[in-house]
Structures are given as structure tokens and as C-alpha cells.
Amino acid sequence: MNTTIVAQLQRQFQDYIISLYQQGFLDNQFSELRKLQDEGTPDFVSEVVSLFFDDCAKLINNMSKSLERPENVDFKQVDSGVHQLKGSSSSVGARMVKNVCISFKECCDVQNREGCLRCLQQVDYEYKMLKTKLQDLFKLEQQILQAGGTIPQVDIN
Amino acid sequence: MEVCNCIEPQWPADELLMKYQYISDFFIAIAYFSIPLELIYFVKKSAVFPYRWVLVQFGAFIVLCGATHLINLWTFTTHSRTVALVMTTAKVLTAVVSCATALMLVHIIPDLLSVKTREMFLKNKAAELDREMGLIRTQEETGRHVRMLTHEIRSTLDRHTILKTTLVELGRTLALEECALWMPTRTGLELQLSYTLRHQHPVEYTVPIQLPVINQVFGTSRAVKISPNSPVARLRPVSGKYMLGEVVAVRVPLLHLSNFQINDWPELTTKRYALMVLMLPSDSARQWHVHELELVEVVADQVAVALSHAAILEESMRARDLLMEQNVALDLARREAETAIRARNDFLAVMNHEMRTPMHAIIALSSLLQETELTPEQRLMVETILKSSNLLATLMNDVLDLSRLEDGSLQLELGTFNLHTLFREVLNLIKPIAVVKKLPITLNLAPDLPEFVVGDEKRLTQIILNIVGNAVKFSKQGSIYVTALVTKSGTRSPDFFVVPTGSHFYLRVKVKDSGAGINPQDIPKLFTKFAQTQSLATRSSGGSGLGLAISKRFVNLMEGNIWIESDGLGKGCMAIFDVKLGISEQSNESKQSGIPKVPATPQHANFTGLKVLVMDENGVSRMVTKGLLVHLGCEVTTVSSSEECLRVVSHEHKVVFMDICLPGVENYQISLRIHEKFTKQRHQRPLLVALTGNTDKSTKDKCMSFGLDGVLLKPVSLDNMRDVLSDLLEHRVLYEAM
Numbered sequence: 001m002n003t004t005i006v007a008q009l010q011r012q013f014q015d016y017i018i019s020l021y022q023q024g025f026l027d028n029q030f031s032e033l034r035k036l037q038d039e040g041t042p043d044f045v046s047e048v049v050s051l052f053f054d055d056c057a058k059l060i061n062n063m064s065k066s067l068e069r070p071e072n073v074d075f076k077q078v079d080s081g082v083h084q085l086k087g088s089s090s091s092v093g094a095r096m097v098k099n100v101c102i103s104f105k106e107c108c109d110v111q112n113r114e115g116c117l118r119c120l121q122q123v124d125y126e127y128k129m130l131k132t133k134l135q136d137l138f139k140l141e142q143q144i145l146q147a148g149g150t151i152p153q154v155d156i157n
Numbered sequence: 158m159e160v161c162n163c164i165e166p167q168w169p170a171d172e173l174l175m176k177y178q179y180i181s182d183f184f185i186a187i188a189y190f191s192i193p194l195e196l197i198y199f200v201k202k203s204a205v206f207p208y209r210w211v212l213v214q215f216g217a218f219i220v221l222c223g224a225t226h227l228i229n230l231w232t233f234t235t236h237s238r239t240v241a242l243v244m245t246t247a248k249v250l251t252a253v254v255s256c257a258t259a260l261m262l263v264h265i266i267p268d269l270l271s272v273k274t275r276e277m278f279l280k281n282k283a284a285e286l287d288r289e290m291g292l293i294r295t296q297e298e299t300g301r302h303v304r305m306l307t308h309e310i311r312s313t314l315d316r317h318t319i320l321k322t323t324l325v326e327l328g329r330t331l332a333l334e335e336c337a338l339w340m341p342t343r344t345g346l347e348l349q350l351s352y353t354l355r356h357q358h359p360v361e362y363t364v365p366i367q368l369p370v371i372n373q374v375f376g377t378s379r380a381v382k383i384s385p386n387s388p389v390a391r392l393r394p395v396s397g398k399y400m401l402g403e404v405v406a407v408r409v410p411l412l413h414l415s416n417f418q419i420n421d422w423p424e425l426t427t428k429r430y431a432l433m434v435l436m437l438p439s440d441s442a443r444q445w446h447v448h449e450l451e452l453v454e455v456v457a458d459q460v461a462v463a464l465s466h467a468a469i470l471e472e473s474m475r476a477r478d479l480l481m482e483q484n485v486a487l488d489l490a491r492r493e494a495e496t497a498i499r500a501r502n503d504f505l506a507v508m509n510h511e512m513r514t515p516m517h518a519i520i521a522l523s524s525l526l527q528e529t530e531l532t533p534e535q536r537l538m539v540e541t542i543l544k545s546s547n548l549l550a551t552l553m554n555d556v557l558d559l560s561r562l563e564d565g566s567l568q569l570e571l572g573t574f575n576l577h578t579l580f581r582e583v584l585n586l587i588k589p590i591a592v593v594k595k596l597p598i599t600l601n602l603a604p605d606l607p608e609f610v611v612g613d614e615k616r617l618t619q620i621i622l623n624i625v626g627n628a629v630k631f632s633k634q635g636s637i638y639v640t641a642l643v644t645k646s647g648t649r650s651p652d653f654f655v656v657p658t659g660s661h662f663y664l665r666v667k668v669k670d671s672g673a674g675i676n677p678q679d680i681p682k683l684f685t686k687f688a689q690t691q692s693l694a695t696r697s698s699g700g701s702g703l704g705l706a707i708s709k710r711f712v713n714l715m716e717g718n719i720w721i722e723s724d725g726l727g728k729g730c731m732a733i734f735d736v737k738l739g740i741s742e743q744s745n746e747s748k749q750s751g752i753p754k755v756p757a758t759p760q761h762a763n764f765t766g767l768k769v770l771v772m773d774e775n776g777v778s779r780m781v782t783k784g785l786l787v788h789l790g791c792e793v794t795t796v797s798s799s800e801e802c803l804r805v806v807s808h809e810h811k812v813v814f815m816d817i818c819l820p821g822v823e824n825y826q827i828s829l830r831i832h833e834k835f836t837k838q839r840h841q842r843p844l845l846v847a848l849t850g851n852t853d854k855s856t857k858d859k860c861m862s863f864g865l866d867g868v869l870l871k872p873v874s875l876d877n878m879r880d881v882l883s884d885l886l887e888h889r890v891l892y893e894a895m
Contacts, residue, residue, distance in 0.1 A: 014599065018599060032872065032874045032875055033781065033784075035788075035875045036781075036785055036787075040787075041784065041787065041788070044784050047780070048777065048780050048781055048784065051776060051777050051780055052777045055775075055777050084774075087778050087871075088776075088778060090850070090871065090872055091775070091781040091782075091871070091872055092777060092781065153601075
């Protein structure tokens with residue numbers, strides 16, 4: 001175990017995760033999620049997060065189908081989808097996604113198809129962006145673990 | 158001639174001889190008759206005579222002899238046959254009795270003789286006992302004398318009195334002519350005559366200690382008879398006609414304090430003895446008796462003990478006097494020091510006040526001046542004035558603080574405060590400067606860092622501010638990392654051991670910067686007051702140089718340690734300090750894993766194995782809630798619909814968490830249905846908690862009306878869930894987690 005490499009990686013991890021918070025991709029809920037990960041459940045966060053992304057993909061797909069034809073928009077369905085998405089994103093701490101969902105819901109309430117489409121696009125973009133970022137983060141984690149170090153706890157204030 | 162039956166005596170009647178025989182027989186008879194009478198008379202008088210019947214026998218014998226002789230009187234002349242017959246009978250009887258008596262006497266006389274020997278034996282014994290008693294009496298007398306002497310000697314602790322009394326009493330008891338005591342001189346080479354009983358002695362009469370007679374006496378613990386002519390005994394003018402009495406000398410050990418060890422009774426390796434010389438009166442034929450010698454030896458021992466007691470007492474008196482003197486001196490010194498400190502403090506306070514007032518004026522007016530219209534040169538000048546006066550004000554504060562720290566009159570003001578908040582506030586204070594210099598600051602608080610601690614908040618803030626401020630001040634680029642953790646052991650300095658006690662812990666704060674770094678040779682100087690490293694970089698940043706010194710003092714007050722590590726110039730440096738803080742009893746408890754507040758029943762401290770049911774339509778949300786509860790140790794079953802929930806729920810589940818996200822009423826129905834399911838077994842019904850994103854009163858009311866036991870706001874943090882669970886299980890109702 002090379003301590004300098006480990007320290008370096010840990011520093012990198014710390015900086016990266018701090019930047020994610022600072023840029024608004026993640027909020028406090030994500031750190032709560034990280035707290036739940038221990039020796040008994042070492043992949044908890046990545047599991048939840050991948051479930052979330054799958055969920056996102058599925059919901060977005062459904063919603064886009066509902067919003068496809070302008071004359072026959074099932075806003076109820078869209079609304080439920082947005083609701084689900086909002087719930088999921090707030091559970092994992094995906095801040096950007098959650099914020100978009102809020103505006104998405106507003107559009108849905110007033111049955112604004114254009115607005116909904118725009119939000120849908122944004123949601124899609126946001127979740128994909130977050131997915132990439134988190135994948136990088138998990139990669140860093142793996143590197144640290146392989147080098148024999150421990151994942152540092154980072155307190156975000 | 159007539160024939161008569163008379164007996165003719167054998168011989169012719171010689172008239173004179175006959176007369177004499179006649180008279181003798183007569184007297185013999187009288188004597189023989191009187192002896193028994195006398196015997197009877199005297200035996201009757203005496204009480205003890207064992208052989209009475211012997212007397213009778215003897216008496217009979219004598220009476221018969223007497224009778225015989227009496228009857229003999231009649232046979233001198235012609236006597237009839239009757240008389241002859243009586244005579245014969247009497248003689249025969251007498252013969253029988255005499256023989257019997259003779260035979261008996263053979264038995265009796267040895268007995269009588271042995272009585273005599275016994276008497277002789279007893280007389281001897283009595284004489285012997287008398288002698289012995291005489292001896293005992295003398296011994297007892299001696300003992301009494303010794304006791305009395307001892308009493309006299311020990312009744313005083315004054316050395317001179319002891320010795321004088323000894324001599325006097327000995328002289329009296331033994332009726333001595335002279336008694337003298339020779340003490341060793343300071344050099345130990347001579348014996349000096351110190352005390353005598355009667356005769357005046359010349360001053361400084363000394364005798365060398367190495368005399369053979371003295372060695373002889375010192376060599377044994379017994380009293381030794383010495384010659385009256387030896388130098389120690391020659392105390393009075395020698396005059397020929399005196400026949401000097403016997404002299405005895407004995408050694409008196411002089412024990413020192415240092416000889417009294419508890420473990421071994423002092424071996425007499427002290428070799429300091431005094432010599433006591435006792436002289437019997439001249440011209441008396443008295444000799445020293447054994448018991449007198451014993452008396453002398455005992456007295457010598459007692460004197461030794463008494464003298465050492467006196468010596469000890471003298472020592473302790475002296476020591477006590479010395480201590481009293483020292484006490485007085487110390488007291489005086491202390492009072493003087495206190496006065497000095499007070500004077501200094503007064504001076505400082507006054508000067509401080511005197512200095513602050515004009516300082517205040519300068520700062521205030523300069524700031525005001527800044528607000529007015531100024532030319533650029535003027536503005537620059539005013540800014541410089543302001544900066545300088547601020548610096549000066551800080552300097553004054555620092556000096557005052559430091560002087561109070563140095564003389565130990567500064568005391569920490571302990572209080573309970575939030576450690577996490579303290580760090581954040583310090584960082585907030587520094588952030589503006591850091592942001593300007595584009596130095597990001599990261600704070601990393603260890604998860605086991607207690608939140609509420611007991612300590613001096615203000616001073617701790619000062620320390621952290623100082624260190625972090627230095628990091629910011631001396632860094633031009635890079636970033637600053639502040640780490641706080643609980644340290645258990647193994648600190649840098651070998652003579653500083655960290656022992657976490659029950660309610661205390663050691664906080665370690667590490668501040669790493671990537672700034673100019675410090676030359677390792679300069680590191681020791683950092684904490685000395687007013688010393689600054691000579692590099693240009695530090696010079697230009699100003700500062701009084703007192704900051705670190707003060708921080709070090711504060712850290713030391715908090716029983717901690719502070720040091721700086723640096724890899725060299727340009728490589729940044731890391732400042733680390735440990736301080737001891739107390740753990741606050743109250744609020745930390747609820748934040749720690751599973752430890753309940755005191756009134757809680759123990760079974761709710763641990764959620765292990767607690768069966769809960771989670772109902773949530775949203776998969777992600779469901780998974781997160783499950784993870785939360787699993788982390789707390791619960792056994793979680795998940796369902797994704799109300800029907801499934803109803804099917805699965807049983808009395809084994811203690812809590813049911815249901816996600817109520819849709820505003821419709823349907824979700825609340827599940828609560829009613831669960832209530833229905835458990836109407837028969839009311840007490841086995843699990844607690845129902847709603848998880849919702851809505852926190853308004855209507856939601857809460859709705860929940861209550863539908864029989865829910867509690868409402869939780871999503872998303873739930875780990876700590877929140879923990880509190881909620883323990884509260885819930887304790888009170889079986891929860892409506893505060895909003």
C-alpha cells in the first residue's frame with residue numbers, strides 16, 4: 001500500500017465530490033446516503049444510484065411516449081411520472097434533477113405540453129450528466145480501494 | 158525350837174549394811190513410784206506425744222520395779238512365807254513387763270530418733286529459706302531502686318538534668334563515694350569529665366580515648382571493675398591513708414538519630430560512648446555485688462535511651478524553629494510577589510485604557526475620514542493610518558493577553574458549545590479573505606467528533622482562527638485543508654501522553670496549506686514571542702509575531718500541544734494542535750449511535766432485529782428507506798402496494814413505514830384497514846408512520862384522523878430516523894418529527 005498514492009487519490013476524491021456539491025449536482029441527501037454504506041452493505045450507494053438511473057430512463061421513456069402526440073397527452077400519467085421522478089431524485093440527492101422536476105410539475109399542472117417537453121429534455125440531460133459524474137466518482141472509489149486505502153468521509157456544509 | 162515357815166536370809170544380819178540397803182531400797186521405791194507420776198503429769202500437759210500406751214507400759218514396768226524394791230524391805234528380816242510369795246510374784250511380773258518394755262523400746266527408739274532428724278532437717282531448710290528470702294529482698298530492693306532511678310531519669314527531657322539525676326540517684330542508691338561521667342569530645346579523640354557527684358573537678362579535664370582501660374570498658378556492655386588508680390578513676394587528690402574503694406566503670410552508648418532505622422535495631426557500630434565511673438566509699442570493706450553491677454548496667458542503658466530521646470527532641474525543636482523561620486520568609490516573599498503582580502496588572506490596565514482611548518479616537522476618526530472625499534494620495538495615507546492603528550490595537554491586546562498568560566493569572570472560561578458550529582463559523586470568518594486570494598478551504602470533521610463539548614469557546618476560536626489565518630496569510634496559491642478529529646494516543650512529542658478519560662477527549666486539528674512553507678530550522682523559533690523569520694514573504698504580511706505564541710499558551714492551558722511540520726521552503730506546511738476538551742453530557746447522547754437518554758427503557762436502545770415493514774411505490778425511495786433502516790439494524794420487509802402491505806403485515810412487525818405521496822385519500826385507507834385487521838389484538842398492532850414530502854398541518858391532521866401514529870418528512874436523515882425510532886418505541890406516538 002503506497003500511502004502517497006492513496007493520499008493523492010483520497011485528495012482527488014475529496015476534491016471531486018466537493019466540486020459536485022459545490023456545482024449543485026448533489027445535495028445533502030447524497031451524503032446521508034453515503035452514511036448508510038458500511039461493511040455490511042459496501043455497494044449500497046452505487047446500487048441505489050443505478051436503480052435511480054434505470055428508473056429515470058424508464059420514466060422518461062414513458063413520459064416521452066405520453067407527450068409524443070400533441071392532441072392526446074395523458075397529463076395524469078405524466079404527472080405521476082414526474083411525481084415519481086421527483087421522489088426518486090430527492091431520495092438520492094440528485095439536486096438538479098429534482099429542481100427540474102419541480103418546474104416540470106408546474107408545467108404539467110397547467111398542462112403546458114411545450115413546457116413539459118422542454119423539462120423532459122432537461123431532465124434527460126441532467127440525469128445523464130449526473131450519471132457520468134457519479135460513474136467517475138465510483139471509479140475513483142474503486143481505485144482507492146484497490147490501492148488499499150479507505151474512502152474518506154466528507155462533511156458538506 | 159518352833160518350826161516356822163519362814164525363810165532365813167542367806168547371810169547373817171550385818172546391822173550397818175542392812176540399814177543402808179534398807180534405806181536405798183526405800184528411796185528407790187519412792188523414785189520408781191514418782192517417775193510415772195511425773196511422766197503422766199507432763200504428758201498430760203503436752204499435746205503431742207504419740208506413744209501413750211508405751212508410757213503405760215513403761216509406767217507399769219516402773220511401778221512393778223518399785224513394788225519389788227518395796228517388798229524387798231520386808232525381806233531383810235525374817236519374813237513369812239506370804240511375803241516371800243508376794244515378793245516372788247512381784248519379781249516375776251516385773252521380769253515379764255521389763256522384757257516386754259525392752260522389746261518394745263527396740264521399735265520405739267529409732268522412731269523417736271528419726272523425729273529428731275526430721276526436726277534437724279526442717280531447721281536447716283528454714284535457715285536456707287531465710288537466706289533466700291534475704292537475697293530476694295535485696296533484689297527487689299535493687300529493682301525498686303532501678304525503677305525509681307529510671308523514673309527520675311526519664312521524667313525529664315533535658316540532657317543535663319538526666320545526667321545529673323542519674324549520678325545523684327545512683328550515688329544514693331548504692332551509697333557511693335563518687336560518681337563521674339566522661340563524655341567524648343567533639344573530635345572524638347578524648348573523653349572529657351562532664352559531671353561528677355561530689356567533688357569539684359578542674360575544667361577541661363580530659364583523658365585520651367585510646368587508653369587500654371577505656372577500650373576494655375567500651376568493649377563490653379557489662380560493668381567492669383577497674384583499678385582505682387586508672388586515670389578515669391583518679392578524681393580526687395590521692396592521699397596515702399585512704400584505702401580506695403573498688404571502682405566500677407560502664408559504657409553508656411550515645412545514640413544518634415540516624416541510628417534509628419526501623420528494620421534493624423541500631424547495631425552499636427556507633428562507637429560513641431560515654432563512660433560512667435562509680436566508686437565505692439574508701440575505707441569500707443564493701444565489695445561490688447553482682448546485683449549492684451546489674452543495677453549499674455541497667456541504669457546505663459536507660460540513660461542511653463533517655464539521652465537519645467532528649468537529642469531527638471532537641472533536633473525536632475530546632476527543625477521546627479527553622480521551619481517557622483522559613484515559613485515567615487516565604488510568606489513575606491509571596492506577599493511581595495502578589496503586590497508586584499497587582500501593581501503590574503494595575504499598571505497594565507491603566508496603560509491599556511490610556512492607550513486604547515487615543516487608539517480608539519485614531520481608528521474611529523480615520524474610518525470617518527475614509528468616508529469623505531479624498532484624493533487618491535490622501536486615501537492611501539488614511540488607509541495606511543487605519544491599517545497601522547488596527548495593527549497597534551491588536552498588538553496591545555496581544556501584549557495584555559500574553560502577560561496575563563505568562564504569570565498564570567489567565568484562566569479558561571469553560572462552557573458548553575457546539576464544536577461543529579465553531580469550526581464552521583471560523584471558516585466563515587476566514588472565507589472572505591480566502592475567496593479574495595482564491596484559496597479554497599476544505600473542512601473535514603471526523604464522524605466521531607462530538608458535537609457538544611465543554612471548553613473555552615472564545616480561546617479555542619482564537620487558536621483556530623490564528624492558525625487558519627496564518628495559513629491563509631502565508632499562502633499565495635493552492636488550497637487549505639482543515640481536519641478535525643479525535644485523537645487517542647501516539648502524539649508527536651514523546652513526553653506527552655494522551656490518555657482519554659471518561660468524560661474528556663483530545664481534539665486534534667490539522668491545518669495544511671500549500672503556501673510558502675517554512676525552513677525546518679526556523680520551526681522552533683515560531684512559537685517564541687516577537688521572533689519572525691527573515692524571509693521577505695513573511696515580512697510583508699505584517700503581524701506582531703505574537704499570534705502563535707499566544708496560541709501556544711492557550712493550547713498549553715488546555716493541556717495540549719501544538720507544533721508545525723514543514724517539508725521546506727515552498728512546500729507548504731501543516732500546523733497541528735491537540736487540546737483537551739470535555740464531552741458535554743446532554744446533547745451528545747442523543748446523537749451517538751443507539752445510546753438512549755436515561756429515562757428510556759433499555760430495550761429501545763438497540764434496534765437490532767426490530768421487524769419493520771416499508772411500503773413505497775417508488776423503487777428508489779423504497780430502497781433508500783430500507784437501507785436506512787437496515788443500517789440501524791432493523792429487519793426490513795418491503796412492499797410496493799397497499800394490497801401487498803395488508804397481506805404481509807403481521808403482529809411481528811413493530812412499525813410500518815408507508816409512503817404517502819399522492820394527495821388522494823387512498824393511501825390513508827391502508828391505515829384504516831390495518832387498524833381493522835388488528836381490532837381483536839389491539840396491543841399487537843404495529844405502529845404506523847407516514848413518510849411524506851408535505852409538512853403542512855392538513856397532512857398532519859389527515860394522518861392523525863386516519864389513525865396513523867406518526868408522520869415523517871422525506872427525505873429522512875440517518876440521525877433523524879434513529880431519534881424517531883427510539884422516540885416512537887418509547888412513547889408509541891410521534892408527531893414531532895416535522
